[in-house]
Amino acid sequence: MSVEPTADRTESVPADAALHRRLVYGDESALNEAYAVYGGLVRAVAVRVTGSRGAAEDVAQEVFAQLWSRPYGFDPRRGSLRTWLSVLAHRRAVDWVRSEARHRKAAQADDSALQAIPDAGPGPDEAVVDRERSLLLHSALAGLPEPQREVVHLAYFAGRTYRQAARELGIPEGTAKTRLRSALRKLAESLTDPPDRALGRGA
Amino acid sequence: MAIDHDEVRELLAAWAVGALLPAEQKTVPLHLAECETCAAEAEQLRETVRLLDGPHAGLRAGSRLNGAAGNGQGVLTAALRSRPRTARVAPHAAPYAAAVAGLQALLPELDGHWTTPVVHDWNAHATVAHLLAADEPLALRLGLDARVPASPVPQDTPWEDAWNARSAEVIAHEFTRTPEETVAAWAAQSRALLATPEAHDPERAARATTLMGMPLPVAEHFLVRAFETWIHTDDLGRALGVPVPPPPDEHLWTLVRLSLRVIGLVLSTAPPVRFAMTGAEPGTEWVLGSEHEPVRAEVVIDPVDFCLLLGGRYAPDAVPRTTTGDEGAVRNVLETAAAMSWL
Numbered sequence: 001m002s003v004e005p006t007a008d009r010t011e012s013v014p015a016d017a018a019l020h021r022r023l024v025y026g027d028e029s030a031l032n033e034a035y036a037v038y039g040g041l042v043r044a045v046a047v048r049v050t051g052s053r054g055a056a057e058d059v060a061q062e063v064f065a066q067l068w069s070r071p072y073g074f075d076p077r078r079g080s081l082r083t084w085l086s087v088l089a090h091r092r093a094v095d096w097v098r099s100e101a102r103h104r105k106a107a108q109a110d111d112s113a114l115q116a117i118p119d120a121g122p123g124p125d126e127a128v129v130d131r132e133r134s135l136l137l138h139s140a141l142a143g144l145p146e147p148q149r150e151v152v153h154l155a156y157f158a159g160r161t162y163r164q165a166a167r168e169l170g171i172p173e174g175t176a177k178t179r180l181r182s183a184l185r186k187l188a189e190s191l192t193d194p195p196d197r198a199l200g201r202g203a
Numbered sequence: 204m205a206i207d208h209d210e211v212r213e214l215l216a217a218w219a220v221g222a223l224l225p226a227e228q229k230t231v232p233l234h235l236a237e238c239e240t241c242a243a244e245a246e247q248l249r250e251t252v253r254l255l256d257g258p259h260a261g262l263r264a265g266s267r268l269n270g271a272a273g274n275g276q277g278v279l280t281a282a283l284r285s286r287p288r289t290a291r292v293a294p295h296a297a298p299y300a301a302a303v304a305g306l307q308a309l310l311p312e313l314d315g316h317w318t319t320p321v322v323h324d325w326n327a328h329a330t331v332a333h334l335l336a337a338d339e340p341l342a343l344r345l346g347l348d349a350r351v352p353a354s355p356v357p358q359d360t361p362w363e364d365a366w367n368a369r370s371a372e373v374i375a376h377e378f379t380r381t382p383e384e385t386v387a388a389w390a391a392q393s394r395a396l397l398a399t400p401e402a403h404d405p406e407r408a409a410r411a412t413t414l415m416g417m418p419l420p421v422a423e424h425f426l427v428r429a430f431e432t433w434i435h436t437d438d439l440g441r442a443l444g445v446p447v448p449p450p451p452d453e454h455l456w457t458l459v460r461l462s463l464r465v466i467g468l469v470l471s472t473a474p475p476v477r478f479a480m481t482g483a484e485p486g487t488e489w490v491l492g493s494e495h496e497p498v499r500a501e502v503v504i505d506p507v508d509f510c511l512l513l514g515g516r517y518a519p520d521a522v523p524r525t526t527t528g529d530e531g532a533v534r535n536v537l538e539t540a541a542a543m544s545w546l
Binding site for chain 1: 305
């Protein structure tokens with residue numbers, strides 16, 4: 001059985017609290033440390049949602065700028081820094097994809113207005129449908145209740161086992177499994193909901 | 204190892220996102236091969252995860268954490284620009300520079316809450332205005348100009364009266380301005396204080412001068428400024444429901460040592476009490492009171508609670524502590540500490 005790095009609640013709370021204290025009091029080396037530990041995760045979440053390394057770079061900048069300029073926004077007594085950054089990166093990335101989708105639609109509308117003969121080609125291809133459904137799912141994920149969302153972030157984005165996620169969140173393993181299952185079921189159901197409603201809920 | 208149907212159902216989501224324990228990675232697929240119900244749900248969840256992965260899955264070879272190498276320096280440089288840089292000063296002024304940074308970072312959270320009651324009869328706006336007044340004596344002493352017009356004070360006014368009158372005057376003046384203007388004036392004065400030669404040169408900061416009735420080296424007046432700035436930042440945080448962590452340990456202990464020394468001067472004839480602080484380096488203890496009498500009691504107290512007591516944020520009988528020995532001697536020391544109320 002392989003031994004994976006663990007960060008359980010009892011270890012991560014004092015470490016997060018110490019790092020947070022230094023961030024609050026303007027210690028730049030604390031920001032460097034936060035980036036060294038969580039920069040990879042933040043980028044990975046953003047790449048996963050946006051599919052663009054350039055966008056992931058922008059998201060990472062926004063996330064670490066927010067951690068630095070609004071350090072009181074993170075409260076180490078309420079959750080781990082890993083989860084907080086992951087959730088923030090995800091929300092920003094979803095915002096990026098939404099605004100990009102709006103721009104694309106606006107551009108298409110311009111194009112079709114300019115073209116006398118509308119493009120009679122095939123309908124939206126599979127990739128476009130997948131992209132829309134992916135956005136739908138990520139919007140739904142951003143709108144999950146916090147306890148469920150945290151488990152998804154740790155198990156899915158941060159690559160933790162459900163046991164590690166339970167420990168990091170300070171909850172029983174059974175609860176972590178149940179939350180993960182409810183979360184994923186809700187996401188699966190969001191695909192069968194009318195798109196407008198699901199999108200609105202995630203906003 | 205056999206695994207039971209209900210157990211697998213509970214694990215399907217973990218299976219779909221790859222969060223199973225190593226041992227279960229073999230047993231779950233075995234069950235899926237023979238149970239149609241589980242296989243159907245597993246397939247649906249896996250499809251959800253595939254869509255969650257997005258159509259760009261090819262972009263990410265390898266592990267999930269291996270996002271993209273990216274440009275860390277670019278991200279950090281951009282992030283650092285989002286907040287005023289903490290002043291780089293000599294160690295004696297570093298606690299004040301840090302406390303200023305800690306309050307500055309709280310300011311965005313105060314947006315829209317400037318009339319929230321904070322402490323005494325001050326709201327958030329008045330609390331920042333008070334800090335503008337409280338930093339002023341050191342600023343004037345170091346040759347800076349007052350930022351708010353001052354009324355003349357009779358020569359023989361006791362410092363506490365002059366201090367309270369000036370604070371009230373500055374608060375009244377600032378109420379004719381916007382909170383943003385008050386913040387700008389406070390921040391500018393702090394920046395100017397941290398730019399004085401005394402903030403950078405330990406030799407110049409060794410010169411003693413009397414402020415707030417205390418003859419101390421300028422270096423220690425900077426510590427008093429750090430103390431008060433932190434305590435009021437903590438006040439503001441409490442009012443907003445935003446916890447403010449205590450200053451970094453190194454700074455906190457500097458503040459505690461200075462406070463103990465100042466209190467020690469006032470208590471030089473009192474029955475002596477030994478102070479032990481939680482989290483202090485082993486063997487570090489302080490005795491407050493007469494040097495010529497045996498220690499009458501020992502008190503163990505958290506350094507942050509001790510600072511809050513000094514700041515008047517704890518009543519002497521309410522501050523959490525463990526006492527052994529003469530309770531009266533301890534009460535005397537704590538009451539003296541609280542009565543200094545130099546903030």
